[in-house]
Amino acid sequence: MALSGRFVILFRPLRVVKVLTTAQRKTSHQNTVIPQKKIEHKFSNHLTTNAAKFSTKVLTEIEANEIRNSQNQCWNCGQKLSLMSKNFCENCESILPLAQDENYFSLLAIKKDFRVSLNELQFNFKKFQILLHPDKYTLKSETERNISETVSSFINKAYFTLLKPLSRGIYLLELHGEYMTEDVNSDDPEFLMEILSLNEQIAESDSIPEKRKVFNDVKLIVDDLTIKIAESFHGEDIQKAKQHLISYKYYDNILQKLKEMLPPV
Numbered sequence: 496m497a498l499s500g501r502f503v504i505l506f507r508p509l510r511v512v513k514v515l516t517t518a519q520r521k522t523s524h525q526n527t528v529i530p531q532k533k534i535e536h537k538f539s540n541h542l543t544t545n546a547a548k549f550s551t552k553v554l555t556e557i558e559a560n561e562i563r564n565s566q567n568q569c570w571n572c573g574q575k576l577s578l579m580s581k582n583f584c585e586n587c588e589s590i591l592p593l594a595q596d597e598n599y600f601s602l603l604a605i606k607k608d609f610r611v612s613l614n615e616l617q618f619n620f621k622k623f624q625i626l627l628h629p630d631k632y633t634l635k636s637e638t639e640r641n642i643s644e645t646v647s648s649f650i651n652k653a654y655f656t657l658l659k660p661l662s663r664g665i666y667l668l669e670l671h672g673e674y675m676t677e678d679v680n681s682d683d684p685e686f687l688m689e690i691l692s693l694n695e696q697i698a699e700s701d702s703i704p705e706k707r708k709v710f711n712d713v714k715l716i717v718d719d720l721t722i723k724i725a726e727s728f729h730g731e732d733i734q735k736a737k738q739h740l741i742s743y744k745y746y747d748n749i750l751q752k753l754k755e756m757l758p759p760v
């Protein structure tokens with residue numbers, strides 16, 4: 496699947512904006528932190544006359560996103576967002592749509608690098624998953640529920656993309672403007688011959704120790720490639736990183752195949 500360096504945020508079709516009566520508004524906002532009067536006051540202070548109309552209607556997710564990304568303001572209370580406002584408004588604590596400049600690394604608050612700490616990745620994933628999970632928003636407004644669903648689905652995509660070295664490397668390439676898919680083929684005949692002979696060796700090895708030996712040899716190659724990929728990204732040599740990633744893909748496939756053939760250690 497091709498992923499863009501930045502998020503392409505897809506929204507449901509724009510819903511009909513409901514203009515609520517005062518009584519309806521009271522019910523609709525019963526779950527928000529800031530009372531309606533305060534919201535109107537804040538909007539009149541911070542937003543343009545046009546934007547101030549938002550306080551009298553239910554905002555759609557797409558409008559909330561527009562307010563965050565065009566005006567850098569909270570869609571609920573109109574507060575200017577500081578760098579500290581990642582997923583929640585510091586003022587009214589409403590859940591926020593994703594900022595346009597987020598990427599999978601920043602979304603999970605980990606360093607943008609090929610080398611990641613899996614413990615940190617898993618810990619942060621669980622933390623954000625709990626904080627932003629749609630189940631927490633079942634009693635909130637439709638806008639908050641929709642934002643939570645969108646953000647949660649990106650949190651999941653981010654985690655599963657960064658979890659495996661191959662998809663993580665492909666994503667990092669994309670952040671550097673270079674594209675590759677997991678089904679890319681090598682165009683190096685010598686390398687392809689090497690892979691072919693390795694596959695033959697596996698097919699001909701009829702004992703577990705023989706297969707285990709091939710597994711250990713391939714594991715060393717995969718570990719070495721992992722270091723080379725990380726170093727290439729560090730040295731900003733993106734083409735080299737891509738070449739190593741293509742080799743990694745072939746050897747990692749063989750490793751996974753051998754894993755299925757071997758009994759667990």
Ligand SMILES: [Zn+2]
Binds near residue numbers: 572
């Ligand atoms: Zn707010």
